[in-house]
Amino acid sequence: MKRDLVLLGGSAGAVSGLRTIVRALPADLPAAVLATVHLGADSPALLGEILDRETALRAANARDGDLIEHGRIYVAPPDFHMLVDGDHIRLYRGPRENRCRPAIDPLFRTAAASHGPRVLAGILTGWLDDGSAGLLDVKSCGGGTFVQDPDDAQAPDMPTNAMALVEPDDVVPLADIAGLIARRVAADSIPSDWSVPESVRLEAQATFDRGNDYGLLDREGKLSGVSCPDCGGPMWEMGRGGQFRVRCHTGHVHGEQSLIAAQRSEVERALGVALRVLEERARMGDVPPSGRTHPVWRRWPRSGRRGRRRKPIRCGASSWATVAS
Numbered sequence: 001m002k003r004d005l006v007l008l009g010g011s012a013g014a015v016s017g018l019r020t021i022v023r024a025l026p027a028d029l030p031a032a033v034l035a036t037v038h039l040g041a042d043s044p045a046l047l048g049e050i051l052d053r054e055t056a057l058r059a060a061n062a063r064d065g066d067l068i069e070h071g072r073i074y075v076a077p078p079d080f081h082m083l084v085d086g087d088h089i090r091l092y093r094g095p096r097e098n099r100c101r102p103a104i105d106p107l108f109r110t111a112a113a114s115h116g117p118r119v120l121a122g123i124l125t126g127w128l129d130d131g132s133a134g135l136l137d138v139k140s141c142g143g144g145t146f147v148q149d150p151d152d153a154q155a156p157d158m159p160t161n162a163m164a165l166v167e168p169d170d171v172v173p174l175a176d177i178a179g180l181i182a183r184r185v186a187a188d189s190i191p192s193d194w195s196v197p198e199s200v201r202l203e204a205q206a207t208f209d210r211g212n213d214y215g216l217l218d219r220e221g222k223l224s225g226v227s228c229p230d231c232g233g234p235m236w237e238m239g240r241g242g243q244f245r246v247r248c249h250t251g252h253v254h255g256e257q258s259l260i261a262a263q264r265s266e267v268e269r270a271l272g273v274a275l276r277v278l279e280e281r282a283r284m285g286d287v288p289p290s291g292r293t294h295p296v297w298r299r300w301p302r303s304g305r306r307g308r309r310r311k312p313i314r315c316g317a318s319s320w321a322t323v324a325s
Contacts (some may be wrong), residue, residue: 003120003144003188004031004070005084006181007111009104009134011038011126013154015047017174018124019054022073024178027056031120031185033073034062034082034089034111036102038126041079048075064091076102083207084111090208095251096230098130098258105253106207108134113204117142117190122177124148126158129255132165136241137200139166142191144184146170148177161257165243199240206251214249221247228252229262
């Protein structure tokens, strides 16, 4: 048996990187290539066509139910996770992982559970930490691993975080990745007998079930004190190999860096809402603007008696004023 399922995952700068890689892949590559790049939900689904113009292989956006064939490149379309289910591809609009859909971890996790040592997976340029947990799953199932050299990456976070969690087989610059893939697909020998760690198998199954698996959470994780920034529910710690990673029962998953980024965004959003509410109330006369005298107060006669306590009274439907008691 040989490694015949190549997985590539990237984010910022990865489209250009993928074009460089597929341009140099041989036309007779005895493997299938599955690529996930972080794309916005409203992005045009053109990456498959772009890569098809660059490569001697056949490249296209993946479709649900596609048979995985050698000599083809399958690209995750915008707003869909791409999963591996045996010899077929599954697409689904499930919960975001690491704030992304498509995300890299679901592809790597399900491919590792389905094909074990037949997988060769690589992390390309990108921010934050999506792909690190998936690369660990590939390695724990006997698959081959590599990362783009962070010094060569437009955004070094993803390769750096993957290297911190997983000791990859190879760390190579972008220009050498196609040669590495061709060489390892042709030369790597893999065992015929292999097994999937129970934690990987259960989480891969939960991925297909859209994450609704309390048995997985209670068995493989422990309840954390973190609330899900996406749905507000409780989250369970699910990290493997010393990694901090949390998952909610809805299926949202966050690594450490993506969780911090999500919480920061939520705090900024909440502060923005609070500021807008205060400004609107001030404009309507409910709250005096900070450091200013409220217009209603200016209109009210001042008391000539010093030292007397003032008390608020209601003036109209939504204004406050004070008078001397």
